[in-house]
Every structure is written in C-alpha cells, then in structure tokens.
Amino acid sequence: MAEIRIIGVQKKFGGSVIIDDLDLVIGDGEFFTIVGPSGCGKSTILNMIAGLEAATGGSILFDGVTVNNASPQERDVAMVFQNYALYPHMTVFENIAFPLRMKKAPKSVIAREVGSVAGLLDLDGLLGRKPRELSGGQRQRVALGRAIIRKPRVFLMDEPLSNLDAQLRIAMRSEIKKLHDQLRITTVYVTHDQSEALAVSDRIAVLDRGRIQQCETPRAVYERPANAFVGGFIGSPQMNFLDGSIGGRGGRVIACNGMELKTRLVTAGISGKVTVGIRPEDITVTGKKREGGFKVEAMFLEPAGSFSWVDFKWGHHVMKGRSDNDAGLEKGGTAYILFPVEKIHLFDRESGMRIG
Amino acid sequence: MKDKERGIRYVAPSLIVLTLVTVYPVLYVFYLSLHRKLLIFNISKFIALDNYLFLIRDERFWNALRNTAYFTGLSVALELLLGLGIAVLLNRSFRLKGASRAIVLIPWAIPTVVSARMWEMMFNTDFGVINYLLGVKINWLGSPFWAIHAAIFVDVWKTTPFVVILLTAGLQVIPRELYSAARIDGAGSWQMFRSVTLPLLLPVILVVLLFRTLDAFRVFDAVYVLTGGGPANSTETVSIYAYKVLFQTLQFGYGSALSLVVFFCTGSIGIFYIRLMTGRRT
Numbered sequence: 001m002a003e004i005r006i007i008g009v010q011k012k013f014g015g016s017v018i019i020d021d022l023d024l025v026i027g028d029g030e031f032f033t034i035v036g037p038s039g040c041g042k043s044t045i046l047n048m049i050a051g052l053e054a055a056t057g058g059s060i061l062f063d064g065v066t067v068n069n070a071s072p073q074e075r076d077v078a079m080v081f082q083n084y085a086l087y088p089h090m091t092v093f094e095n096i097a098f099p100l101r102m103k104k105a106p107k108s109v110i111a112r113e114v115g116s117v118a119g120l121l122d123l124d125g126l127l128g129r130k131p132r133e134l135s136g137g138q139r140q141r142v143a144l145g146r147a148i149i150r151k152p153r154v155f156l157m158d159e160p161l162s163n164l165d166a167q168l169r170i171a172m173r174s175e176i177k178k179l180h181d182q183l184r185i186t187t188v189y190v191t192h193d194q195s196e197a198l199a200v201s202d203r204i205a206v207l208d209r210g211r212i213q214q215c216e217t218p219r220a221v222y223e224r225p226a227n228a229f230v231g232g233f234i235g236s237p238q239m240n241f242l243d244g245s246i247g248g249r250g251g252r253v254i255a256c257n258g259m260e261l262k263t264r265l266v267t268a269g270i271s272g273k274v275t276v277g278i279r280p281e282d283i284t285v286t287g288k289k290r291e292g293g294f295k296v297e298a299m300f301l302e303p304a305g306s307f308s309w310v311d312f313k314w315g316h317h318v319m320k321g322r323s324d325n326d327a328g329l330e331k332g333g334t335a336y337i338l339f340p341v342e343k344i345h346l347f348d349r350e351s352g353m354r355i356g
Numbered sequence: 357m358k359d360k361e362r363g364i365r366y367v368a369p370s371l372i373v374l375t376l377v378t379v380y381p382v383l384y385v386f387y388l389s390l391h392r393k394l395l396i397f398n399i400s401k402f403i404a405l406d407n408y409l410f411l412i413r414d415e416r417f418w419n420a421l422r423n424t425a426y427f428t429g430l431s432v433a434l435e436l437l438l439g440l441g442i443a444v445l446l447n448r449s450f451r452l453k454g455a456s457r458a459i460v461l462i463p464w465a466i467p468t469v470v471s472a473r474m475w476e477m478m479f480n481t482d483f484g485v486i487n488y489l490l491g492v493k494i495n496w497l498g499s500p501f502w503a504i505h506a507a508i509f510v511d512v513w514k515t516t517p518f519v520v521i522l523l524t525a526g527l528q529v530i531p532r533e534l535y536s537a538a539r540i541d542g543a544g545s546w547q548m549f550r551s552v553t554l555p556l557l558l559p560v561i562l563v564v565l566l567f568r569t570l571d572a573f574r575v576f577d578a579v580y581v582l583t584g585g586g587p588a589n590s591t592e593t594v595s596i597y598a599y600k601v602l603f604q605t606l607q608f609g610y611g612s613a614l615s616l617v618v619f620f621c622t623g624s625i626g627i628f629y630i631r632l633m634t635g636r637r638t
Contacts, residue, residue, distance in 0.1 A: 052536050073542040085537035089555040098551070102542035146541070 002062040002153040002186055003028040004049060010057035011044055018044050019210045022058070026188060027202075031180050033189045035197035036207035037233070042190045043158055045207075049188060050156050051075050062153065073102075075154070078147035082159040084139045086131040086146070092118075093127040096145040103150075117145045120179075137168045144176070148183065155180075155187040161196065173200055194234045198222065206230045224345075228352040231277045231345055237309060240283070240319040243349065244276040254346070257315045259294060261341055274355060277345035283321030284338045285310040287328030293336035298329045312337065382619070388612035395606040407613035417614065419589055420597040423504065427579075427593060428572040431511045435568055436561070438512065439519025444553070446520065447527045457524070464517035472581035475510045479582075497583050500590030507579045507591050514578065515571070519564050526560030527553070559633065566629040570622050594618050 004026040011019040018041045026032045034042040047053040049060060051072040059066050067075050078099070086095050093114055100110045118124050121141045131139055140160065147155060160176070161169045177200045180187050191197055197204050198218040205215040206229075214226035225231035231239045244256030254261045256276050285298065299318065300311035303325070310323050312335055321337055329335055346355040389407050393400045411417050446457055463471065478485045479496040487493055496502045530553065538548045576595040579585070585592035585600070592600075598618060602611030 047536075050536075050540060052539060072540045077540065079537070079540045081533050081537060083531065083533055085531065085533035087534065087537075087552065089558075098538075098543075099541040102547060146537075150541075 003064075004154060004186065004188070005061040005064070006045075006049075006058070007061070008058035009045075009048065009055045009060060011041070011048060011053070012056045017210065019048075022210075022212065024205065024212065024215070026186060028063075029184045029186055031177070031187045031189065031200060031202045033191060033197040033201035033204045034207055035191055035194055035204055035233075038192055040207045041210040042192075042207050046079075046156050046158050046188060046190045049154070050077050050079055076150075076152050077154045077156055078150055078152035079156040079158065080140075080143045080147050080160040082162055084131070084143040084163070086139055086142055088131050090130070091127065092123060092129050092131070092134070092142050092145075095131070095142055096123075096127075096149055098146060099150045113149055114145075117149045120148075120182075121145050136164050137172060140164060140172055141175075144179065148179070148185075151183075152185065155183075155185045157187065157189045159191055160189075162191070162193070169196070176200060195236055198234070204234075206233060208233075224354070225277075226354055228275050228277065228347040231347065235279055235281075237280045237320050239277045239279050239345070240317075242276040242278070242317055242319075243273070244346075245273050246346075246355075254344075257317060261344070273349040275347040275349050275352070277347060278319075278339055278343065280309065280320040281322055282339050282343040283319070285312060285321040285323040285327065285329065285335050286338070287330070287333065287335055290336050290338055293338045296335050296337050298331060298333050298335040301329060301331065310335070382616075385612045385615055385619075388608050389610075389616055391609045393607070393609040395608060403609070407610050410610065411613055411617065416589065416592075417594070417597065417617075420592045420594045423589075423591060424573060424575070424593040424595075427504065427508055427511070427575060427591075428569060431508045431515075431572050432565065432568045434508070434512045435516050435519045436564060438516050439523055439564070440557075440561075442516065442520045443523035443527055444549070446524055460520055461517045463514050464521075466514075468514065468577045469581050471514055472510060472578045475506070475513075476582050479506055498587055500587055503583050503587060503591045507582055510578050510582060511572065511575065515568065519568065522560060522564050522567075523557065526557050530556045562629060562633050566626065566633075569625050569629070573622055573625060574618065594621075 004024075006022055006024040006026075009019060009022040010017065022045065024045075034045060036042050044053060048055050051067070051070060051074075055068060059068055061067065062075060072079075087098065090098065096114050096117055097110045100113060105113075114127070118127055121144060123138070123141055123145060126134065126138060126142075131142065134142065140163075143160070157176070161172050164172060173196055176189075180200075189197075189200065198221075201218055203216060204218055204221050206213045206221060208229050214221055214230045216224075221230060221234050225234060225239075228241065232241065242256050244254050246254055254274070254276065285296075286293070287298075289295075294314060296312040296314040296319075298310055298312050301323075302309040302311070304322075306325070308323050308325060308327075308329075310321050310329060312319060312321060314337065321339075323329055323335075347353060348355055390402060390404055391400055392403045392406070442460060446453065446460065450456075466474075476497065481487060481493060481495045481498065484496070486496065494502060496506045534552050534556075535548060538552050543551060574595050575593055576599065579591050579593055580596055580599070583591045585596045594614065595618060598611055598614035601607050601614055
C-alpha cells in the first residue's frame, strides 16, 4: 500500500501538451477515481502512475520516494485494462499465475495463491479454461485476479467495466468496491462514466483537457460542482443551463428567462452575467397549477419506472425535469415546474467558475 | 435430393476446371510413369512399376533427395530465425520505419533468375566481389561443400523478406495492451517475447513454415541458374534431377516417376503442417 503524490507532472506528445502541471495526492488505501470525457488525458495519467509512460516533467512519488524512473515492476503496481488484456493462449490458471511466475515463485506457492484468489473471485471451476471460453464478466474477474495475486502496493484500473453490458457493469462495480474494502489497497480508477465514479469512489478528480476541474468526495462534486463543466459532466441526466444575470436589491435577485428568482445564494455586492444550472432531479413537473410554479409546455415524457423524466419548454429553453407517474401530464400540454431556489447552481458566465 | 443436385450444379464448373488443370495432368504423369518412354528412340512400352523399382536403387536420386532435404532444412531454419529477428525489429516504432520495410522487400522483388545470375557473378572465383571483399580466392560454386551453402545463402537472401512480411503482419495483430499487461506483471523483454510474442505468433509461424518448406523442397530456378546442379551433382535437388531426366534426356517415363515422388513428398509435408495447425485449433 502506498500514498501517491504527483507534483507538477507534465506530459507532451510531440509538440502538444496532454497534461500540464498536474498536482494530485492520493491517500494510502484510498479508492480514487479520475473521471472525464474521452481524450481528456485520464488514461495518460494512469499510465504515468503505472510506469508504462514516462512523464516529461514533474515527479511522481510513492510513499515519498520518487519513482519517475522505476519500472512498473519496481513500483509494484498492478493494472486492469479495458480489454482485460488476458493472455489468450494461457488458461485462467496460467493467466492469474503469470505475475508470480515472473517473480519466480515456487510452484507450490503459485498453486496456493491462485487457489485463494480464484476462491475470492469465484473462479474455481474455470481455472482450466482459455479466455475465449469465458463470458465478459468472467474475463473481467480473471483480469482482477491477475492484478490482486501479487498484493501490489497500488491497483490501477483503466475503464475496467466499459466492455460489459449495463447490468453486469453495475454488479461488477460493487464487486470491485467490495474487493477494495477487503484488501484496502490504494486504487486509482479511470472511467468516463460519471455514475460509476460516484458509485465507487472515496474521492473523484474530474478531468477536462488535461486539467483537474475539481477533486473532492462524490457528494461534494455532485452538490457543489466547482464550475459549469463539472456541473454538466457529473449527474445524469445532464444539468439544465440557463443564461441569467445578478442584480438589484443587493445582488439577491437573479433575472433568468424572464423570471426573477430571489436567492440567498449570492453574497451581497456581486452582479453580472451568470449561467444558472438546475439539475433535472431538482425540478418537479406537474400538470396542476401550484403555488409559485412556472408555467411551461410539456414536450416529451420518458418513463423511468417509478417516475418519469419530462422534457419541457420554458420560454425558449428546452429543459428536463422529473414528474410523478400520476402527475397528469400529456405531450404538448401545459405543465408547471417547481424547484427549490437553494438548489440552483450559479456559475460566472465568463470563467464558468462557481459563484457562492 | 433436390438440394444435393443443385449443389452439384453449383460446384460443377470449378470441378471441371480443376479436373482439367490438376487431376488430369497428375493422372497422366502417373500413367507415363508406368511406361518406358524414350522420345529420341521412339520407345513407349508398358513396364508397370519398373521405373519405381529402379528409382529405389538409383543412387543419384537418393543423392538429390539428401541435397534437397539439407537445402530445405538449413534454408528454412535460417530464414525463419532471421525473418523473426528482422520482423521484431521492424515492428518497433522508429524513424524511416516505412522505408525500412520497403527496402527489406527488395530481394524478394527481384526475379529469381536475375538474382541468381547476379550472385553467380559475385561468387566468381577470379573477379567476383565476394572474394575481393574477403581477400580470399575460394571457388565458391566449384567445390561441393561451398556450392550447396552458396545456394542456401542465395535462397535465404532472397526469401527472408517473404518471411519478414508474413511475420510482421502476424506481429501487428498482437494487441499492444498485452505487452503493457506483461510489463506490469513484471516480464522483461525476453520473457515478453517468449510468453506473449512467440505463442501468439505460432499460427503465423506455421503458415510460414508450410510455405517455405514446400517452396524450398521444390527449389529449382535459383540453384539451377547458380550451379546447374554441380559440381559433381553436389547441388542437384530432386526437381533439378527430374528436370534433367525429363527435358535433357527426354526419358518421360522415369522423369514422370521422379516428378510423382516430388509431388508425394510435398503433399506429405503440406498435410503434416496442416494437421499441426488444425490440431492446435481444436
């Protein structure tokens, strides 16, 4: 187990800078997730921690020791890849045993360790099979087994669940979480799926264009997104954004969409153009007129089981909210929306940074 | 029954063409091999298996078969080893990678007869470039020991590129992630080669061996142009021997028997490798 410290790390490919001046501290035993859209550089960061790619600047420390020039083996990291990267010509047993064989462990030790890992991951009956004879979930577990057998100091996972179908993905992510709770090995997990990140992590770093936008607990990232990008990226369905401006009565009024919202969010004295963010799950849509509700036009209903998502038109904006199944809504009909003013998020329209 | 009839109609055209161009000639060669047929004396007589009985006692045939086996074994082994090394090197990323790949192909692109003539001149004892560069006076093509190895050298020079191309294609389909995984698992370069590259390349290696063994076993043009089978038949392969019997002395009967033996050998080699390949898959 190890604490990972990344100081001023930079990565260039040819002339272009992928990662610039990255600082990050990942605590000992922490489950840390790097999440971001594809191409944001998250896998590059992981590969640099692994030692598969060299940083072009800055330093990476494991427990205070610089590992920039150490091989993956010397760093004692294990990794799970998106496509599992199982050795196709080896059996499940040989795949899991491979890291120990490279360490020249005695045969009896290998057999014992593989046996216990197989037991932990429910692979007992499959040890003689080749990867192509396994289902996606089983391959995933073999990849996990190959990674944990060495009891590494750091566990790296690069989109480990994205090749699984939706149901299996949800089952496997709790498996991974459980495994981490048992083993308590520092884990760095990379994904583009924000719901996965929210579900498994102790802390999340949201990455965009090579820069960390926010690095906090899942709850903090969801409840207090540091900027409009994080607000839009974390949470599903996506946050609604409206243009607005702060002004009047000591900056306590937000003009937005022809309406005025009174709020205590804003510290007195601030004024100017803002982006207003409201999460769909914070907007209640009903068919009946309600006190303080805004009149909108219901456009589209998307049943989600116990409730429905509603696309509605408010002024010129198309937005999303949620409604109870008995809310009496119909397509094209009039509807009313309600949302608690304290649930709205305000971002500076120029910089995108959170206000208040 | 109806389906079967229809099926036969569909394959009939190809069957007819194949019969005309392969089955018929093979059968005709077999028919010829049962005769004593000497064109110059206008002799044509049925002699049953006498040609084959003669072949068993024909020391020149056994000599040719030994030469062929030696040539095949050594050249294929060298081509595979060299080809594997070059393919692995070319598979790395470096500047001028594309150009290097193209340059490697050049020997393969030159017609065999041309390159054999070229090498014949370079091997020349008195004014050949090889003796000049080595500062020696070896009669490369005139001594039995050197002649067969010179022939093998020319074959290796010419066909290693073919091996390189096939193996490079095989290397490119090995997923990069496997090497990352192997590095993470603590494998060094040699272990990665042994545990990842080699086993995953094995199907392609078998195809290479199949092609190269068959080609080498039937070798004719390179050796024939280089040495004509000499000196003292030391480089005479079965194909060259069959050619001489057939077209220089016009003994169609015995020549056909020799050809059928070559056919049988190559067929067996082919079946052996294909068994090996399918055996691995199941």
